[in-house]
Amino acid sequence: MTARTFRTPAIILKRRDMGEADRLVTLLTPTYGKIEAIAKGARKPTGSKTGHVELYTRADVLISKGREIDVLAQAELVEPFLPLREDLMRGAYASYIVELLDRFTYSGEGATPGLFVLLNDTLTRLCQSDDIRRAVRYYELQLLDKMGFRPELQECVITHEMLLPIDQFFSYVDGGVVAPEGAPHTTGLISLPMPTLKVLRHLQRSTYTQINKTRIPDAVHTDVERVMIGYIRYVLESRLQTVDFIHRIQHLD
Amino acid sequence: MSSAVPEPVTKLIEAFSALPGIGPKTASRLTYFLLRAPASISQNLSDALDDLKSKTVLCSTCFNITVDDPCPICRDERRDKRLIAVVEEPLDVLAIERTASYTGRYHVLHGVISPVNGVGPDDLKIRELAQRLDNDVLEIIIATNPGLEGDATAMFIQRDLAGKGVKMTRLARGIPMGGDLEYVDAVTLMRALQGRSEMG
Ligand SMILES: [Zn+2]
Numbered sequence: 001m002t003a004r005t006f007r008t009p010a011i012i013l014k015r016r017d018m019g020e021a022d023r024l025v026t027l028l029t030p031t032y033g034k035i036e037a038i039a040k041g042a043r044k045p046t047g048s049k050t051g052h053v054e055l056y057t058r059a060d061v062l063i064s065k066g067r068e069i070d071v072l073a074q075a076e077l078v079e080p081f082l083p084l085r086e087d088l089m090r091g092a093y094a095s096y097i098v099e100l101l102d103r104f105t106y107s108g109e110g111a112t113p114g115l116f117v118l119l120n121d122t123l124t125r126l127c128q129s130d131d132i133r134r135a136v137r138y139y140e141l142q143l144l145d146k147m148g149f150r151p152e153l154q155e156c157v158i159t160h161e162m163l164l165p166i167d168q169f170f171s172y173v174d175g176g177v178v179a180p181e182g183a184p185h186t187t188g189l190i191s192l193p194m195p196t197l198k199v200l201r202h203l204q205r206s207t208y209t210q211i212n213k214t215r216i217p218d219a220v221h222t223d224v225e226r227v228m229i230g231y232i233r234y235v236l237e238s239r240l241q242t243v244d245f246i247h248r249i250q251h252l253d
Numbered sequence: 254m255s256s257a258v259p260e261p262v263t264k265l266i267e268a269f270s271a272l273p274g275i276g277p278k279t280a281s282r283l284t285y286f287l288l289r290a291p292a293s294i295s296q297n298l299s300d301a302l303d304d305l306k307s308k309t310v311l312c313s314t315c316f317n318i319t320v321d322d323p324c325p326i327c328r329d330e331r332r333d334k335r336l337i338a339v340v341e342e343p344l345d346v347l348a349i350e351r352t353a354s355y356t357g358r359y360h361v362l363h364g365v366i367s368p369v370n371g372v373g374p375d376d377l378k379i380r381e382l383a384q385r386l387d388n389d390v391l392e393i394i395i396a397t398n399p400g401l402e403g404d405a406t407a408m409f410i411q412r413d414l415a416g417k418g419v420k421m422t423r424l425a426r427g428i429p430m431g432g433d434l435e436y437v438d439a440v441t442l443m444r445a446l447q448g449r450s451e452m453g
Binding site for chain 2: 014017018019020054055056077080082084085086087088091092094095096098099102241242244245248249252
């Protein structure tokens with residue numbers, strides 16, 4: 001017999017209007033993973049205990065188990081991540097990291113250890129960092145790791161030899177680096193210049209505190225992004241809608 | 254659904270169920286009400302549904318729903334040409350009109366930027382808003398809903414129209430009427446403080 005209600009921290013990932021005044025919300029929780037619940041009366045500004053369910057905020061929520069769908073009985077805003085609401089680019093990147101998480105996880109499949117902390121930390125970094133792309137790339141590599149798609153960056157995935165400090169290739173299909181000697185034995189390779197590989201390795205192996213001290217030149221950033229977005233698109237087998245929006249904003253000025 | 258229910262009944266229940274805010278129970282109740290009610294009620298409903306799509310268009314200026322193009326507000330010479338309130342949906346025009354205190358004109362975006370749901374700036378009437386800006390327009394009041402997506406849409410429009418020589422304002426956000434400070438979230442309270450106004 002499981003409890004009829006439970007209280008948990010939650011980050012609001014998605015919300016969709018339902019009926020006259022209700023909302024269906026998708027939440028990420030540390031213990032129960034991704035869950036969906038209905039917030040009754042959430043669209044009315046007054047008189048609702050769940051009116052503060054806003055995208056990409058952290059709240060303490062009370063969920064009551066329903067027969068068909070769980071109900072969000074109470075929500076208390078804990079962390080509004082304000083800069084995401086006041087800066088178009090920070091907000092757009094928040095949509096991107098949430099889209100990734102949403103595509104990689106399924107409601108009701110239980111928690112992935114460390115995922116809640118990773119999302120919470122990344123939203124915090126998006127609010128504070130002077131290099132938001134660095135925070136986003138770090139998130140991508142940590143997320144791929146947790147989801148079982150950790151790219152191999154230490155040795156050639158074809159020859160299994162250690163890599164020489166020269167330009168390499170990257171294979172989406174094989175999920176890792178391919179050395180020039182391995183290249184004839186596989187297809188669909190993209191280029192992987194040495195400076196890009198160095199940054200990727202650093203992002204994959206270091207703590208964020210270490211990453212935070214590293215300055216990544218603009219050109220390298222652009223190239224790291226090319227490899228990461230390409231690989232993630234391949235793994236998810238789809239285009240990422242938030243990436244198009246980010247590019248659109250980058251070209252506004 | 255059981256085969257004891259005739260097909261025309263099932264069909265209407267399913268049609269009602271597809272509407273927002275109507276679950277299977279309400280859909281059944283409405284259907285059985287119509288079955289028992291005089292035929293004129295069904296006929297009126299059916300006529301109204303026919304007219305809804307066949308007799309309405311979007312206003313080619315403000316994109317509100319209208320019978321005649323341009324819409325009555327865009328045609329009304331007494332409405333202030335210098336002010337345009339930008340709203341998400343036609344229902345928001347009604348909400349502002351109900352205040353009876355706004356004399357400017359409107360622009361309906363038909364949604365809000367929501368990249369996660371595949372809605373980008375080009376899916377809304379943002380380009381059409383830029384095309385409306387002439388020497389007459391002095392101020393654009395961005396009246397999208399408060400919240401991440403409404404705020405992002407407001408910021409996007411602000412950046413997109415920057416340098417066109419028009420003043421851009423955002424609706425003030427505050428405590429709802431009948432609301433209790435104790436239950437107001439921190440963000441709303443903070444913004445209400447920022448947007449406080451002098452008394453007297
Ligand atoms: Zn009009």
